[in-house]
Amino acid sequence: MTAEAEGRVYNVGGQDWDEIVAAADEMADSPGEERLVINMGPQHPSTHGVLRLVLTLDGETVTELRPVIGYLHTGIEKNMEFRTWTQGVTFCTRMDYLSPLFNETAYCLAVERLLGIEAEVPRRANVLRVLMMELNRISSHLMAVGTFGMELGATTVFLYGLREREKVLDLFELISGLRMNHAYVRPGGVSQDLPPGALERIREFLTVMPGQLAEIRALLDANALYIARTKNVAHLDLSGCMALGITGPILRATGLPWDLRKSQPYCGYQTYEFDVPTVDSCDVYGRYLVRMAEMDESLKIIEQCVDRLAAKRPAHDPVMINDPKIGWPAQLALGPDGLGNSPAHIAHIMSQSMEALIHHFKLVTEGFRVPPGQVYAAVESPRGELGCHAVSDGGTRPYRVHFRDPSFTNLQSVAAMSEGGLIADVIAAVASIDPVMGGVDR
Amino acid sequence: MTPEALAAAARDRLPGARCESASGSVTLEVSPAGWRDALRCARDELDCDFFDWLTAVDEGERGFTVVVHVYSLAGRHHLLVRTQVSRSSPALASVTGIYRGADWHEREAHEMFGVVFDGHPNLAPLLLPEGFDGHPLRKDFVLAPRVDKEWPGGREPGEGEDRPARRRLRPPGIPEEWGPR
Numbered sequence: 001m002t003a004e005a006e007g008r009v010y011n012v013g014g015q016d017w018d019e020i021v022a023a024a025d026e027m028a029d030s031p032g033e034e035r036l037v038i039n040m041g042p043q044h045p046s047t048h049g050v051l052r053l054v055l056t057l058d059g060e061t062v063t064e065l066r067p068v069i070g071y072l073h074t075g076i077e078k079n080m081e082f083r084t085w086t087q088g089v090t091f092c093t094r095m096d097y098l099s100p101l102f103n104e105t106a107y108c109l110a111v112e113r114l115l116g117i118e119a120e121v122p123r124r125a126n127v128l129r130v131l132m133m134e135l136n137r138i139s140s141h142l143m144a145v146g147t148f149g150m151e152l153g154a155t156t157v158f159l160y161g162l163r164e165r166e167k168v169l170d171l172f173e174l175i176s177g178l179r180m181n182h183a184y185v186r187p188g189g190v191s192q193d194l195p196p197g198a199l200e201r202i203r204e205f206l207t208v209m210p211g212q213l214a215e216i217r218a219l220l221d222a223n224a225l226y227i228a229r230t231k232n233v234a235h236l237d238l239s240g241c242m243a244l245g246i247t248g249p250i251l252r253a254t255g256l257p258w259d260l261r262k263s264q265p266y267c268g269y270q271t272y273e274f275d276v277p278t279v280d281s282c283d284v285y286g287r288y289l290v291r292m293a294e295m296d297e298s299l300k301i302i303e304q305c306v307d308r309l310a311a312k313r314p315a316h317d318p319v320m321i322n323d324p325k326i327g328w329p330a331q332l333a334l335g336p337d338g339l340g341n342s343p344a345h346i347a348h349i350m351s352q353s354m355e356a357l358i359h360h361f362k363l364v365t366e367g368f369r370v371p372p373g374q375v376y377a378a379v380e381s382p383r384g385e386l387g388c389h390a391v392s393d394g395g396t397r398p399y400r401v402h403f404r405d406p407s408f409t410n411l412q413s414v415a416a417m418s419e420g421g422l423i424a425d426v427i428a429a430v431a432s433i434d435p436v437m438g439g440v441d442r
Numbered sequence: 443m444t445p446e447a448l449a450a451a452a453r454d455r456l457p458g459a460r461c462e463s464a465s466g467s468v469t470l471e472v473s474p475a476g477w478r479d480a481l482r483c484a485r486d487e488l489d490c491d492f493f494d495w496l497t498a499v500d501e502g503e504r505g506f507t508v509v510v511h512v513y514s515l516a517g518r519h520h521l522l523v524r525t526q527v528s529r530s531s532p533a534l535a536s537v538t539g540i541y542r543g544a545d546w547h548e549r550e551a552h553e554m555f556g557v558v559f560d561g562h563p564n565l566a567p568l569l570l571p572e573g574f575d576g577h578p579l580r581k582d583f584v585l586a587p588r589v590d591k592e593w594p595g596g597r598e599p600g601e602g603e604d605r606p607a608r609r610r611l612r613p614p615g616i617p618e619e620w621g622p623r
Binding site for chain 2: 245
């Protein structure tokens with residue numbers, strides 16, 4: 001509540017219902033006074049984190065909607081200017097916390113383009129990146145569809161979604177060591193190879209998952225209540241999407257098969273077989289259908305990745321670029337015995353070669369230099385185009401990194417989707433955008 | 443349209459602009475006065491009707507570079523348009539009238555760099571709290587949380603509170619006179 005608030009302010013804090021009802025009765029007697037300004041969020045279970053919406057209502061119709069963001073602004077872009085290019089991965093993975101691997105990949109692709117080493121990234125590293133990104137797409141969409149259901153009152157969908165997402169997170173934990181904020185993708189490759197037994201676990205996941213997705217679809221696809229809440233709600237057509245820069249499932253629900261994996265392939269996506277699902281209903285239900293179909297496509301891609309990873313390995317098949325000035329000298333991972341996995345490297349730098357020690361120390365603490373220039377690299381994240389505009393002044397730290405986060409851009413459309421509709425449809429509109437505030441505010 | 447064809451078309455229509463095409467991307471450098479016209483031309487004549495993003499870069503003495511990325515979904519070509527505004531009076535025409543999606547991006551660039559976009563409908567702070575002083579993404583804005591607070595106890599037995607045991611290294615970007623000594 002601010003001092004210049006016009007009209008009367010009611011804080012609904014509990015045990016004051018009689019007062020509110022009396023005021024409402026009073027208001028009904030004086031026409032022209034029905035305009036109601038309601039604050040929704042930033043702490044509201046249906047606003048996907050700390051999004052705040054200021055709604056102006058006429059009865060139950062939304063006449064004006066103003067999103068207020070910035071509650072999760074952490075200055076990631078500024079912080080990255082003070083860390084090495086490699087350390088930047090640890091920061092940007094925390095932006096859109098439901099799709100960390102996409103943040104990392106977009107950033108690493110930009111750094112690799114600045115270094116001019118895109119073609120030298122090993123084949124296996126690219127397959128692992130695609131594998132992890134597609135697993136991540138499934139976990140992110142499951143969260144989106146699950147919370148979507150919950151916000152419309154279907155709690156079972158939420159439980160199903162989170163239960164299945166858990167399986168993906170278990171795979172992430174097995175492969176990268178962490179359930180989120182992995183810092184798995186690094187400039188030049190990925191941090192480590194698959195651990196023993198990972199392929200079997202992914203194969204098991206591939207056999208279970210289609211049935212589980214069908215279970216969620218059985219709950220929602222033809223559910224009369226769900227359809228009533230989502231069909232022809234929050235309409236946004238292609239021209240609206242183009243002007244506002246909307247990408248992802250919202251754009252594909254207008255019937256345009258726009259997907260960066262197809263239109264400007266990266267990480268070898270052109271060698272995988274998959275479709276880009278579209279629906280031309282422009283509404284919330286269409287966006288839901290696109291997300292569900294995309295998960296099926298992701299499963300297809302994961303299957304192809306597993307086949308490639310399981311094929312007979314060449315003698316030299318690294319997961320990090322073979323350039324001692326960029327890739328770290330050894331795969332410094334922690335082994336299952338709790339010890340490092342590189343005793344030979346450690347013996348070398350600690351007792352044989354002073355130069356190797358100096359090189360190791362410089363590379364790890366100071367980092368590598370990146371030639372001056374500016375590039376833009378983008379990937380197709382679960383929410384749309386996630387891009388990284390990186391500027392280098394030739395130093396060991398980024399001069400400026402800007403992220404084009406799809407949640408930030410897509411959230412601009414919430415007013416266009418909701419104004420003129422009912423207040424209950426605002427919930428469905430926000431849920432169909434699926435904004436992640438960590439990405440919006442950065 | 444191929445990058446080369448796009449660069450040729452851009453050179454044709456905007457004779458005052460500098461146009462480079464390198465490694466598959468086309469960069470167009472225009473003067474601040476021709477900013478709006480360049481973007482209108484990009485939308486209407488070069489078919490780049492999809493607004494992607496807008497941001498700024500602090501170039502120190504030379505001022506700020508404002509960058510816009512636009513696309514053509516039909517032609518699958520993209521264009522990076524840049525301009526430079528002075529540090530003393532960073533002002534530029536708003537392009538919200540051409541691309542509606544530029545709204546939040548301009549507000550973000552305004553609060554982070556202090557670039558004023560003339561003609562923007564509502565240039566209020568977007569991410570920063572009300573009353574925040576300064577423009578955080580400018581290079582002269584100190585990242586204050588990086589001045590770490592000294593651990594109050596001694597790390598080694600006999601290590602006193604008043605006399606630091608070893609030379610302090612200041613984090614990069616922190617002025618000499620800041621932080622604990």
